[in-house]
Amino acid sequence: MAEIIRVENVKKIYRMGDNEVRALDGVSLVVEEGEFLIVMGPSGSGKTTLLHLMGCLDKPTEGEIYIASTPVSKLNDPQLAKIRNKMVGFVFQQFNLLPRLTALENVELPMIYAGVPKAARRRKAKELLELVGLGDRLHHRPTQLSGGQMQRVAIARALANDPVVLLADEPTGNLDSKSGEEILKIFSGLNKRGQTIVIVTHDPEVARHGDRIVRMRDGKILSEEVNVHA
Amino acid sequence: MLDMLKEAFRSIAHNKLRTALSMIGIIIGVAAVIGVVSVAEGTSRSIRQSLTSIGSNLILVSPGFTRGGGGRTATALTEVLEKEDADRIAQLCPSVRYVTPIQQGNFIVQHERQNSMATVMAARPVLFDMINVKLFQGEFFNESDERAKRRVAVIGKEVADELFPNGDALGQTIRITSGSIRQTYMVIGVLEKSGNLLFLNPDRSIVVPFASAENRLFRRKNVSMIVAQAISENMANQAVSEIDSVLFDKFQNEEKYRIVSQDALLETVNQTMAVLSFMLGSIAGISLLVGGIGIMNIMLVTVTERTREIGVRKAIGASRRHILLQFLLESIVLTFVAGLLGIAAGFGLSKLIAKIGSVQTAVTPTVVLVAVSVSIMVGLFFGVWPAMRASKLDPVEALRYE
Structure with missing residues (x-):
């Protein structure tokens, strides 16, 4: 399988006054095409x-990141x-839709x-919203949608330009368990159609859906395991 | 780009009250510039009108005055110009088409029981070819009247109305007196009402042949002034220098006479008014500047408020340029719309001033163009900084912003 993202010995250090915060302290990781990767911690x-x-x-x-073999x-x-x-x-925990725009415009x-x-653009946006089950909410604004619906709009937005990878940060963190489960189903469905997905979470329930789980602590990778659920 | 423009409009329309308030500064600024400049322009036009309505390419020669100083006051020289000077100008100055000496004085005029004051002007008949006055009735006097020293008069409408309240003045006699001087004239023409012209008020004048009046009414050798007309506008300066050399030949002293050409006067008026317009416009323009600062303030608030939005936009693919353009466009659209409203307000203001101030006002395309482009520039200038700030936001921090 082809590499989508390669992370090579990456460090991210923030300076807070005199203190150094090592957010990432030498992380290496490869995301393969078509996989459903969970980063847990x-x-x-x-x-x-x-x-x-x-x-x-x-x-x-420090270090280097390659996206589709391009060093960034x-x-x-x-x-x-x-x-x-x-x-x-990108799919965020807070959905991050623009409140003044309709679902379609977002x-x-x-x-x-x-x-x-x-x-x-219009046609593609409509297709994507139908794909995530919001064909009847095209002209609603975020405030007129439920949390689950907003997150589906956000997923449709993330897919708009056919990205090689979908990056989601606690996508179910602001949702009740039922809509959270629905969102994860959408991710699984997308992954089955070949979409590479990386989800970052602390929630083991979410982690169950991935193919591979990478566990992190204090800016380092602790372990890697292949999920045998499937 | 079109999408961005549409978004800018939408974002501005979103917070209507705030938008309206921040626009007010620009609207007032543009309206003030247009209003003020329209007054200056209108005044300039009316001055030019009164300068040119009398005729064109006129040159006035009047006696000079002695300088004051050292205890002496400045006094006008009266015993300088003579009718022979006019004759010499006619002979020696090829760029001059017509010239006439003029005697002028205030007299009491009577007809039967009516009497009034009028300015009596003795001039040669060419005067009527030089200045734009029209006959209300009757005719002008001509060369043969001048040569025969006929006592005929062309009188102003106001004078006619006062002396002949019952109507027809033609063929009637009037008596012109001043102290022991008196002479009777027959009215052969009445001038149309015209208002004040450069050096005379025809409505209150009585024009008589020069030869008829010079020894009887005025009894002096010197004339009040000499009026000449250049052949064309291009020859006006040439005519002035020709007249100057003729007079300098005689007097050998350039302070004894003064030559003023209409074109020079016009030029002066134009220059003065241009400076005035610019100055007044600039002062009004300060309010545009203040309005611009208001815009900058509101844009900075907007950027801070929308920090998270900026983060999101960057996350989904907006470059710095996109963000910069977005906010810049917003402030430009804001000031542009305000500029348009300001033009409308400026027109209104100009009309209002014309109505209650009873002055002429004129809104020129130039001032409208300048005002709008300045307001767009203000938007650009004061929008750049907030937009730069927006574009430079770190996406990760912007996304974290609550």
Whole structure:
């Protein structure tokens, strides 16, 4: 299987006054095409930082990250923006939809930045919202949607430019267990269709859905195991 | 780009009260600039009108005055110009088409029991070819009247109305007196009402042939002024220097006479008004600056408020340029819309001033264009900093912002 993301001996060090905080302290990891990877760890373990680095939202202090074989440390802002736009799709715990836009417009937004023409954009956004089961909520604004529905819009948005990997940070953290389960079903379904997914969580319930589980603590990887559920 | 523009409009429309309040500064600024400049422009136009409505390419020669100083006061020289000077100008100055000496004085005029005050002007008949006055009735006097020293008069409408309240003045006689001086004239023409012109008020004047009046009414050798007309606008300066050399030949002293050309006056007025307009406009423009600072303030607040949105946008693929453009566009759209509203308000203000201030106002395309482009520039200038701040936000921190 092809490598989607390769993380090589990455360190992320924050300076807080005189103190050094080692959010990541020498992490190496490979995400393979088509896998459903779970990164597990308690809060402060560095898992979210790792996700941000894999999604080019942040740069490592040391080490290198390759996305589809491209080393990202040398990229400038427009190039990084392009990777975030086309190669990865983010799903956040807080959904992070733009409140003034409708569901359809929220899903269209990444395609606007990608320069997709309006008609094509509209069509694709509609398809994706139908895919996540929101075909009847196209023109609702986030405030008119439930948490589960908002997260589905966010997933549709993350898929807008056909990313090579979907990066999700505690996607069920703000949801009741029933809608959380539904969201995870969507992820599983996407993964079955070949979508590479990385989910960061502290919740063992979520971890059950992955193919492979990487456990982290204090900025380091503790263990790696293949999930035998499937 | 179109999508971004649409979004900018939407985002501005979202918080209507705040948008309206921040626009007010720009609206007032633009309206003030347009209003103030329209007054200056209108005034300038009315001055130019009164300067040019009398005729074109006129040149006025009047006696000079002695300088004050050392205990002496400045006094006008009166015993300088003579009708022969006008004749010499006519002979020696090829760029001058017409010239006439003019005697001028205030007299009491009577007809039967009516009497009034009027300015009597003795001039040669060419005067009527030089200045734009029209006849209400009757006719002008001509060369033969001048040569025969006929006592005929063309009188202003106001004078006619006062002396002949029952109507027809033509063919009637009027008596012009001042102390022991008196002479009777026959009215052959009445001038149309025209208002004040450059050096005379035709409505309150009585124009008589120069030769008829010079020895009887005025009894002096010197004339009040000499009026000449250049052949064309291009020849005006040439005509002035020709007249100057003729007069300098005679007097050998350039302080004894003054030559003022209409074109020079116009030029001066234009320059003065341009400076005035610019100054007043700039002062009004300060309010645009203040409005711009208001815009910057509101944009900074907006950026802070929308920190999380900026983080999200970056996470899904917006580059710094996208964010910069988004916020810049918002402030430009804001000031542009405010500028348009300001133009409307400026027009209104200009009309209002014209109505209650009874001055002429004129809104020129230039001032509208300048005001709008300045307001867009203000948007650009004061929008850059907030937009830069937005674009430089660290996405990870922006996403964490509550």
